[in-house]
Amino acid sequence: MPSSSSSRTFVLIAALVAVLLVGAAGGMLISRGTTSEDAPPSADSVDVGFAQDMRVHHLQAVTMAGIERDNTSDPILQGFAFDVESTQLAQSSEMAGWLTVWGHPQLPAVGKPYMQWMSEGGTHTHSNGEGGKTTGAVQRMPGMATSDELNKLRKLTGKELDVFFLQLMLRHHEGGLEMAQYAADHAARGYVRNLAEKIVASQQSETDLMKSYLAERGAQPLPFP
Template sequence: MNRTLVLVAALVAVLLVGAAGGMLISTARTTDDTPPNAASIDVGFAQDMRVHHLQAVTMAGIERDNTSDPILQGFAFDVESTQLAQSSEMAGWLTVWGQPQLPDAGAPHMQWMSEGGTHTHSNGEGGKTTGSVQRMPGMATSEELDKLRKLTGKELDVFFLQLMLRHHEGGLEMAEYAAEHGAKGYVRNLADKIVQSQENEANLMKSYLAERGAQPLPSP
């Protein structure tokens, strides 16, 4: 069995175990606990971060399936499996809380960070806002994802690293806010883990780009 098939099999196992584990952990943690409401930081964070994570999973899967670089194939698998597991845990919370797994299609994001209109956060377009946004910071556009799917070789590897680095850095703001302001301890704990893992992976991607003579994407 070649390396790609091994990684795919391992990824399926991670997804299945993560989904089941997320439900079991979430049920145990939230039993006899008042669930957060739809407008809460906890629900908003879980739904928006799942959207953010699932795009990272998509990009990592493209790289994993198409790169010829074993180091980056392994790195893409690590990103994919980590974010799938975290997404599964958040899905477990949302199920137990009786909330949708994702925001409504076309609904704005990051409203849960508004804090009465006084907290300022990124608007996903290089500026700041105290309200909701249509595109979360770091999210790739449809055109960028289409380009990623068409590239090969070094160009694929570099563009993947650039997109994923921007994606990781864009998601930090949401995770940092939830780590500080989430109502549930387990929500704050996962948000803090996301901050730590994505900061570490961002530093690693910067070194990978430098090794390939490339730079991060400019800020939007």
């Protein structure tokens, strides 16, 4: 007879699959509703660049949240991790739907720099992912965890796992906010601006929550690079 833990895991995975399918279908329907009137955005547009780069950013958050969800013994953080995982998976799937209808790849080309769509003719300054600022593209988006950090997260247990997950996810959210706010201000399509605004609102709220979770555990956020 399956354990309650196994049953819960199965239910959560089934819920995530449903979220993915609904998000992708919703994104395709929304964008198809406008393609009869508007030409698809170009590859170097804010709309396409945001969708591709934010998908990369979101999918790493989904990975980290899945690690926490599967391994924490804290029911509050398990629920929080599932919320992050399902929200960002749905948003990523919606952006995938747009990109499919627009006829663009789901992710940036391998080796292509990130955040080039935020350059605004070289006048907009944004984080370079390495502790400084730039007006151009970057090789690493702000807030992204390194391979070593992800490997460490997979090996931790107990309180150490919970604290490191919160630290990584908090930094990750802070890094994604800059891209989302730029898209909310500059994307050409209303539905793209709308999702970007939702990302800003949800990640700001979750950022405050994670800071409180860290304080309750006697830990501090990681420095933001």
